[in-house]
Amino acid sequence: MPNRPDDEFMERIASEVELTRPQVAPSRLKAKVYSALMLRQAESGPLMSLTETHACGHKLCVFEELVRIAPVGEAAKSLNICRVCHARVLAEQIENAPIYWPGCPYVVLKNS
Amino acid sequence: MNRLGQQDVHQLQMISSPPEEDASLIAAVLRKDRKATAEFVALYADDLYRYLRSRLAPMYDQVDDLVHEVFLAAWESLPGYQGTGPLRAWVMGIARHKVEDYYRARLRAPESIEDGDQEPVALASTSDFHQLMELDELRRNTWRVMGGLPEQYRMVLIWRYWEKASAREMALKTGKTEKAIERLLARARAEFRERWNHAQPS
Numbered sequence: 001m002p003n004r005p006d007d008e009f010m011e012r013i014a015s016e017v018e019l020t021r022p023q024v025a026p027s028r029l030k031a032k033v034y035s036a037l038m039l040r041q042a043e044s045g046p047l048m049s050l051t052e053t054h055a056c057g058h059k060l061c062v063f064e065e066l067v068r069i070a071p072v073g074e075a076a077k078s079l080n081i082c083r084v085c086h087a088r089v090l091a092e093q094i095e096n097a098p099i100y101w102p103g104c105p106y107v108v109l110k111n112s
Numbered sequence: 113m114n115r116l117g118q119q120d121v122h123q124l125q126m127i128s129s130p131p132e133e134d135a136s137l138i139a140a141v142l143r144k145d146r147k148a149t150a151e152f153v154a155l156y157a158d159d160l161y162r163y164l165r166s167r168l169a170p171m172y173d174q175v176d177d178l179v180h181e182v183f184l185a186a187w188e189s190l191p192g193y194q195g196t197g198p199l200r201a202w203v204m205g206i207a208r209h210k211v212e213d214y215y216r217a218r219l220r221a222p223e224s225i226e227d228g229d230q231e232p233v234a235l236a237s238t239s240d241f242h243q244l245m246e247l248d249e250l251r252r253n254t255w256r257v258m259g260g261l262p263e264q265y266r267m268v269l270i271w272r273y274w275e276k277a278s279a280r281e282m283a284l285k286t287g288k289t290e291k292a293i294e295r296l297l298a299r300a301r302a303e304f305r306e307r308w309n310h311a312q313p314s
Contacts, residue, residue, distance in 0.1 A: 006298075006305050007301065009301070010273045011273060013273070014273035017250055017251050017254040018166070019166035019169055019254070019255070019258070019270065019274060023158075023162050024161070025157040025160070025161035025179065026161075029157065029161065029176050032176075032180070033179060033180055034149065036180055036183070037149055037152075037153065037183055040184060040187055041144045041149065042144075045144075046144070047145075048143050048144045048146065053145060053146060056140070056145065059147075082146075105147060105149075105150035109154055109157075112154035112157070112158075
């Protein structure tokens with residue numbers, strides 16, 4: 001049986017004190033999580049192509065836009081091109097990395 | 113499944129996005145829309161991070177790994193999401209299970225704290241502690257005392273009093289007997305209370 005006075009003491013503290021401090025996730029963590037998700041998604045087949053992504057109304061970053069308009073097949077436009085982008089490296093390594101390209105998912109995550 | 117505290121559930125209901133927005137986001141993520149996936153991370157990373165930090169405190173070095181695990185588990189499970197509740201609550205439910213897995217693994221490890229049979233003696237009444245300190249001080253003291261407790265004590269207290277798990281539930285999930293969990297809780301409470309009393313200004 002619980003030792004009642006201490007049990008009640010803990011109940012009251014738990015009801016008064018939330019252990020969460022107001023905090024946001026580090027931007028580096030968000031970037032790494034996003035990269036991990038993209039890797040996992042790419043493992044099971046191509047990503048949504050940049051053509052379709054654009055058609056869905058999403059803004060593409062300058063590098064994605066270049067790939068989208070390039071005369072290459074849809075397969076190439078479905079690759080995870082962020083893997084070779086320096087913005088990803090910066091975002092994963094530096095808190096609030098100096099990246100500002102509109103449409104870049106890592107910039108979106110940094111500003112979230 | 114998503115057995116968060118009542119206050120947590122209420123807060124989630126207040127801040128959750130409409131079901132149609134959830135459905136739209138899920139559909140886009142499942143189609144491997146990279147922008148929707150970024151939005152998914154942006155929407156839930158802060159909540160998950162705060163929740164996991166609070167439940168693992170002060171073992172903060174584990175938090176990032178668990179955030180990763182929750183998102184990857186969510187991605188794996190997303191095709192099975194029924195849409196019967198808010199997506200945010202569903203994601204937080206996955207986090208809660210990850211925390212339980214973590215507690216379970218840690219508590220299954222050989223116990224380093226002496227497993228005595230004696231029930232600690234009841235300490236002084238708490239009826240007037242509200243008058244003795246302001247809420248800020250209460251918070252500070254709680255964090256300080258929790259931060260100084262042995263890990264097993266801290267975890268069982270959080271699991272029992274903040275996560276509202278019963279001793280029976282904890283016993284089932286850790287493979288220990290209910291009696292052993294009760295004894296561990298009693299020692300943890302006594303240790304908490306002793307440190308708490310020492311932490312008070314004289």
